[in-house]
Amino acid sequence: MQRWTTPKPLAVPIAFDSVKRIDLEFVNVRRDAGSFTAFVFLNAKDLGPEAGRDHDRFAGSFSIFAPSECWGGEGHCDWQRGPASDFDRRPPHHLSPTNISMEVTDAALRLGDPKRLSVTVHAALTENPRLKDGVLRFDELTVLAYA
Numbered sequence: 001m002q003r004w005t006t007p008k009p010l011a012v013p014i015a016f017d018s019v020k021r022i023d024l025e026f027v028n029v030r031r032d033a034g035s036f037t038a039f040v041f042l043n044a045k046d047l048g049p050e051a052g053r054d055h056d057r058f059a060g061s062f063s064i065f066a067p068s069e070c071w072g073g074e075g076h077c078d079w080q081r082g083p084a085s086d087f088d089r090r091p092p093h094h095l096s097p098t099n100i101s102m103e104v105t106d107a108a109l110r111l112g113d114p115k116r117l118s119v120t121v122h123a124a125l126t127e128n129p130r131l132k133d134g135v136l137r138f139d140e141l142t143v144l145a146y147a
Contacts, residue, residue, distance in 0.1 A: 001049060001124040002135040009043075009116035010143045016113045021146040022105045024059075024119060028097035028139040031066040036135045038062055038123040042107050047120050059107035059119075062100050097138075117143055 012022065024040065041047055044057035052058070083090070108114055123136035 001122055003047075003049070003120065003122055004136055005045065005120045006118050006141065009118045010141065011116055012108075012114060012143055012145050014145045014147055016115070018147045019105070019108075019145050021103060022108045023101050023103050023144040023146075024117075025142045025144055026062075026100040026102075026138045026140075027142065029064065029100050030097050030137040031064045032095045033066070033125070033135060033137070035063070035065045035126045036123050037126065038064075038121050038136055040102065040104070041120045041122075042104060043111055043114065043118050044120050045118060047122075049122070051122065056110065057107070059104040060102050062102055064098075064100075066095060100138075101144075 012019070039052065039061045040059045041051065041055060041057045042059045044051070044055070047055070047057070053061070104117075108117065111117075119141060121136060125135055
């Protein structure tokens with residue numbers, strides 16, 4: 001299982017007493033390494049590897065469904081390839097990175113009045129959950145708050 005924690009806590013962008021909803025957004029999550037599930041925890045730096053949904057800092061989970069190997073022809077799984085021409089009307093590649101938004105309002109409310117959120121993610125491939133590297137890959141994590 002891969003463990004990832006924010007290098008520094010993320011600031012909640014508005015005053016907590018006016019918050020109606022808080023989302024975490026994982027930007028450009030890669031999905032070319034196979035299917036995996038990620039468990040997300042808030043302000044839980046001393047989290048053990050056995051932590052799950054019943055942990056008091058559990059905020060939610062998300063799953064990515066993707067093939068672990070390519071069965072197509074040459075270039076089939078090359079998501080960075082781009083359109084063949086200006087007139088290429090095909091939809092985006094099925095392995096293109098995607099954004100994952102998850103609501104964490106209830107978990108944040110259980111913390112009291114957090115000015116900053118530290119996020120810890122446990123992610124594991126569905127086929128080989130003991131693999132430690134390369135499961136969760138993304139460009140940026142942001143906190144969105146709505147009044």
